Amino acid sequence: MKPPANNRAEPAHPPGRGRVEPPLRRLATPWQRLALALGLIVSLLLALWLFSPILTPFVLAAAIAYFLDPPASYMARLGVPRGLAALLLVLALAALSLLALLLLYPLLISQVTVLLQRLPAYVLGVGRAMREALTMLSDRLGPEVVDSRLQDLAVGQAGAIISFFGSALARLVGGGVALFNVFTFVAVTPVVAFYLLRDWPHLMLRISAWLPRRSAGVLRQLARDMDRVVSAWLRGQLLCCLLLAAIYAGGLSLVGLELGLAVGLMAGFLSFIPYVGSLTGMLAGLLLALAQFGTWNGVGQVLGIFLLGQIVEGYLIYPNLLGNRVELHAVWVIFALFAGGIAFGFLGVLLAVPMAAAVGVVARYWLRRYLESPLYLDPPRSGS
Numbered sequence: 001m002k003p004p005a006n007n008r009a010e011p012a013h014p015p016g017r018g019r020v021e022p023p024l025r026r027l028a029t030p031w032q033r034l035a036l037a038l039g040l041i042v043s044l045l046l047a048l049w050l051f052s053p054i055l056t057p058f059v060l061a062a063a064i065a066y067f068l069d070p071p072a073s074y075m076a077r078l079g080v081p082r083g084l085a086a087l088l089l090v091l092a093l094a095a096l097s098l099l100a101l102l103l104l105y106p107l108l109i110s111q112v113t114v115l116l117q118r119l120p121a122y123v124l125g126v127g128r129a130m131r132e133a134l135t136m137l138s139d140r141l142g143p144e145v146v147d148s149r150l151q152d153l154a155v156g157q158a159g160a161i162i163s164f165f166g167s168a169l170a171r172l173v174g175g176g177v178a179l180f181n182v183f184t185f186v187a188v189t190p191v192v193a194f195y196l197l198r199d200w201p202h203l204m205l206r207i208s209a210w211l212p213r214r215s216a217g218v219l220r221q222l223a224r225d226m227d228r229v230v231s232a233w234l235r236g237q238l239l240c241c242l243l244l245a246a247i248y249a250g251g252l253s254l255v256g257l258e259l260g261l262a263v264g265l266m267a268g269f270l271s272f273i274p275y276v277g278s279l280t281g282m283l284a285g286l287l288l289a290l291a292q293f294g295t296w297n298g299v300g301q302v303l304g305i306f307l308l309g310q311i312v313e314g315y316l317i318y319p320n321l322l323g324n325r326v327e328l329h330a331v332w333v334i335f336a337l338f339a340g341g342i343a344f345g346f347l348g349v350l351l352a353v354p355m356a357a358a359v360g361v362v363a364r365y366w367l368r369r370y371l372e373s374p375l376y377l378d379p380p381r382s383g384s
Helices: 030-077 082-141 148-174 182-198 200-210 213-254 260-272 276-293 296-322 330-344 346-371
Strands: none
Touching: 030 082, 030 182, 030 200, 030 213, 030 346, 082 182, 082 260, 082 276, 182 200, 213 260, 213 276, 213 296, 213 346, 260 276, 260 296, 276 296, 330 346
């Protein structure tokens, strides 16, 4: 049987209580936001420290995907499927790299062979030229200023320097393949670069969706600023290195320097470190010219080639390719490259410029915040 119906109306809400309100949304405290930021930074550094021996091909693949994303996006807008565009671009880059290796590496090996064969003659040539120059100084300044012991010391040090440069260049070119794991860089890097390039827009959208809602707008703006700085520096510096390598290698070969190709390519490719590549190449070229020609006329021709390269770099390449888009000071780039190389080796060199750009963008953001804050805008105390 059914229980007797209760004729009393049930209250709309439990007695003594009003409408049940939804629970208030918890807000993150400043300490929680700080802990999240510090946790991400510590986790990233710990991952770099633990996995640095195997991260190099993956970071290199990410750099390739980042560099090729604009042309892949352009091809996708033209109607080419993103996967096919990524495959074609990665294959084209691999073909160009293989062609450059097949063309340049035998030439560099032959130049290293010439260097090793003529290194004793180079040392003697540098010593003879240095002794002649010191003899002229001794005749003009007197033997009490430039004595025989100073001459012997200078000649010996010049020979040691040319021997060091020769052996270092031979180890660099002759053992270049041994520095890299062939299977890792030839097989793994292109495959990872293809998948990253194919999925790059989706990866960026996914990362953007993970940003904390409170700071998403600021973080996206900072990311756009970092992308602008890094892309301008990388693409401009790559073109700059290629043009300088062509100028130095072609010019030194035209003046008859036997190792002009190797010295020019080394100086051009090392130019991604501001001033270091050009100065290193110029010093090596001057010493080799002094050793080969034995006259200061040949040294002047080599010096003229490097001065021409610096003029082209300063007045043509940088104003037209980079301009004011790159907000990375040369000293900051040099410090970042050397610090990254010391900390993580070749992996640190790859990560140095993006990290330097990120630190620079964040520092400028906080500087703007400081200049707009009461800490800076508070009026001075009266009487001070």
